[in-house]
Amino acid sequence: MKRPSLSFLSRVLAPLRAAYESLPPPVRRWTTPMLLAVFFVIALFSPSFINLYWQQVLIYVGINIILTASLNLVNGYMGEFSVGHAGFMAVGAYVASILTVWVFPRWGLGEYVPYLFPLALLIGGLAAGLTGLVIAFPSFRTRGDYLAIVTLAWNMIVKSVLENIDAIGGPRGFMGMQKLTSVAWVYVWVIITIYLLRNLVYSNFGRGTLSIREDEIASSLVSVDTRKVKITVFVVAAFFAGIAGGLFAHIIQFINPRSFSILKSTDVLVMVYLGGIGSLGGSILGATVYTVLLELLRPLQVWRWVVGPLLLVLLMIFRPYGIMGMREWRFLIPPEERVETVAALMERIRRKREAVAAPAPAGGSSG
Secondary structure: OOOOOOHHHHHHHHHHHHHHHOOOHHHHHHHHHHHHHHHHHHHHOHHHOOOHHHHHHHHHHHHHHHHHHHHHHHHHHOOOOOOOHHHHHHHHHHHHHHHHHHHHHHOOOHHHHHHHHHHHHHHHHHHHHHHHHHHHHHHOOOOOHHHHHHHHHHHHHHHHHHHOOHHHOHHHOEEOOOOOOOHHHHHHHHHHHHHHHHHHHOOHHHHHHHHHHHOHHHHHHOOOOHHHHHHHHHHHHHHHHHHHHHHHHHHHOEEOHHHHOHHHHHHHHHHHHHHOOOOHHHHHHHHHHHHHHHHHOHHHHHHHHHHHHHHHHHHHHHOOOOOOOOOOOHHHOOHHHOHHHHHHHHHHHHHHHHHHHOOOOOOOOOO
16 A cells, blocks of 8 residues: 655654754653653643633644544544544533533532543543444444445434433533533543554554454454454544543533534544544644634634535545555654664564574584
């Protein structure tokens, strides 16, 4: 599979990479953790120097990164085509909201809701993952276009069911949530999502996922349980979509079924294919560019929503792999998986083989 060129980005980032490579190895090892800690401090104190509008934009960027990275796991790394991600987001949003608005206060925990917010998000994510498990069994009896139809139907079913349950507001929506989502919380969940998905992709299980994308039949012939891998990946993606839904509900403090229509799923698809399939760095880039672009186009009002579908069509025609398709940023690759590490290992193996194959010196040692 031919990978798209990133010569322009490589040239732009070359000075930064050269500066990084010039650092001593101990400093390089701690560079990423230190930068993450610095950005966390900035996110924590951002309300004191960033206005509310840009705080909300940053929060939307983070939520979209979680959505994009989780969908990329299915559409990019596994090579399937799911278009119902907003349905799982809706499940997480409603479950987390019901917990913080009804359940926790009725249990006498109303004053502790801000501290129980992570628990509500996790339960919302687990509920979304459970529905993903239910959908995965019939979904993966099909492939390609048929899987897209099944997940599209799932998205429409979720929206219709929510519109017909009056207890949670029906088409009017659900409200009463506290504004618990902050830049710092979103930053933490983005780091957790990217870290866990990176470890999954570069694990033995992740290798099985990639093998399904390349050739499912050949994958099954080399002892990969393709059905188990597909279901697990689908459930993990649904879980993180539920987390994103909970964060979304507690920033706007009002949700309704229309918030999770096929239009929302289309937005996530655009971000996946804009950034690049099979790339966590592409997910971060695609979500950031698309979210900021929509904000810049806000003066166009309703016409800005034409940009999403149009951009998706153009991407499929001119750059089907996206900006970073099948590529990854260096800091997202585990050290043992990097090119120089593999090259050094292969060189050691070559030298060892040459040493073993070398003929013994003539004569023997004198006794």
